[in-house]
Amino acid sequence: MLKTILAGLTGLIALLFTTLAVADDAHYKITTGPERGTYIQIGQDLSKWVAQPAGIALDVLPSKGSAENVQRMRYEPGVKLALVQSDVYQAYVDMANSGNADAGTTIRPLRLIMPLYDEEIYFVVRNDSPMKTINEIKDKTISVGLIGSGTAQSATTLYRLMFNQPIPEQNAQHLSNEDALAALIVKKIDVAIIVAGQPAKLFTDMNPDLLRQIRFLRVDPNAPETARAKQTYFPATIRVSSYPNWLKEDVPTWTVKAFLVTYDYNLRDTVGNLNRFADSLCTNFDNLQEHGHPKWKQVKLDLPALGKGWKYYPPVERHLRACMAQRTAMRANGGTAAPQAAAANTQKVTGRPCSDQERLLLLCGK
Numbered sequence: 001m002l003k004t005i006l007a008g009l010t011g012l013i014a015l016l017f018t019t020l021a022v023a024d025d026a027h028y029k030i031t032t033g034p035e036r037g038t039y040i041q042i043g044q045d046l047s048k049w050v051a052q053p054a055g056i057a058l059d060v061l062p063s064k065g066s067a068e069n070v071q072r073m074r075y076e077p078g079v080k081l082a083l084v085q086s087d088v089y090q091a092y093v094d095m096a097n098s099g100n101a102d103a104g105t106t107i108r109p110l111r112l113i114m115p116l117y118d119e120e121i122y123f124v125v126r127n128d129s130p131m132k133t134i135n136e137i138k139d140k141t142i143s144v145g146l147i148g149s150g151t152a153q154s155a156t157t158l159y160r161l162m163f164n165q166p167i168p169e170q171n172a173q174h175l176s177n178e179d180a181l182a183a184l185i186v187k188k189i190d191v192a193i194i195v196a197g198q199p200a201k202l203f204t205d206m207n208p209d210l211l212r213q214i215r216f217l218r219v220d221p222n223a224p225e226t227a228r229a230k231q232t233y234f235p236a237t238i239r240v241s242s243y244p245n246w247l248k249e250d251v252p253t254w255t256v257k258a259f260l261v262t263y264d265y266n267l268r269d270t271v272g273n274l275n276r277f278a279d280s281l282c283t284n285f286d287n288l289q290e291h292g293h294p295k296w297k298q299v300k301l302d303l304p305a306l307g308k309g310w311k312y313y314p315p316v317e318r319h320l321r322a323c324m325a326q327r328t329a330m331r332a333n334g335g336t337a338a339p340q341a342a343a344a345n346t347q348k349v350t351g352r353p354c355s356d357q358e359r360l361l362l363l364c365g366k
Helices: 002-024 038-054 066-075 086-097 101-107 150-163 177-185 224-229 268-283 285-291 294-298 314-333 356-360
Strands: 026-031 056-061 079-085 110-126 191-196 214-216 234-238 251-263
Touching: 026 038, 026 066, 026 268, 038 056, 038 079, 038 251, 038 268, 038 285, 038 294, 056 268, 066 079, 066 086, 066 101, 066 110, 066 150, 066 251, 079 086, 079 110, 079 150, 086 101, 086 150, 086 251, 086 356, 110 150, 110 177, 110 234, 110 268, 110 294, 110 314, 150 191, 150 224, 150 251, 150 356, 177 191, 177 214, 268 285, 268 314, 285 294
Parallel strands: 026 056, 026 079
Antiparallel strands: 079 251, 110 191, 110 214, 110 251, 234 251
16 A cells, blocks of 8 residues: 555656656747758757757747848847858958947857858859859849848858959849749849758759759859959868769859857856757767768867857857867767857948948848
């Protein structure tokens, strides 16, 4: 009889603790990217393999891309994490340093958790296009991506670097990736610029008949435009192995870095939850590389030195460095570095016209 009562009490206590644990689970959000982009898959991996084991319910939100992600993390309730391209983050830092108060207000409280991987920049043309290399896109009609997307920042920055001038307004189209490819195929534009980590679902899910109508432009290593682009972007290769039923040879292109970003939180519960997230990220890193998107295999569990205006989130940085040291010690008994970052937010610019750069970074009214 006593054993039965004790067993019953034990069961009730276990049920109570389970209920309390569920009730105490944090419910956070991460902003990512388009539905068929790489960012949303990375977010889903973080939700499943990192947040869940840490007792955090992490909703994965689609978005236009990096600039919108920073804004939503900064101002939307519950959004604690965002995926951001390095050139977008750097653009905010540069604008803040040049005296833009709204950019400064946005970027200063943002913090990095860690660098992730390289995202390839695709320059897509029709198969019948006379263009072969990226430096031939000058004065063509180009889809540069939606305003608020990282693609728009990368496309316009690359063009300005290569040709020492902005894309003429009449030549720039702000289309989603899917709409850009459709417009390309029906000859409404000449080039679609798309930023996505390979293999990109946008292409792997595409109808094979439509795929045969498009191809990628290549980097010409000898072009002077290529030397100028190297000031900000890094060489990359779109591999046949990423699109084996389509590509016949590797295609040299450019790449931009992706970062996991948060805010400089100081509330005890939020700090504690993000520390658990960091511990889980380190503990489950091998699961991410084994079961997550192929891009996780390029990620190093490493916190390299950052450029001026970029800062890690101190509580998470301490946890990650401690865990990384422990992993190194364990390996000794039985990475390398990455780059820099970018981000910010939005208010309307008043009393003067809005610049193209401010418009892309959502720092003014449209």
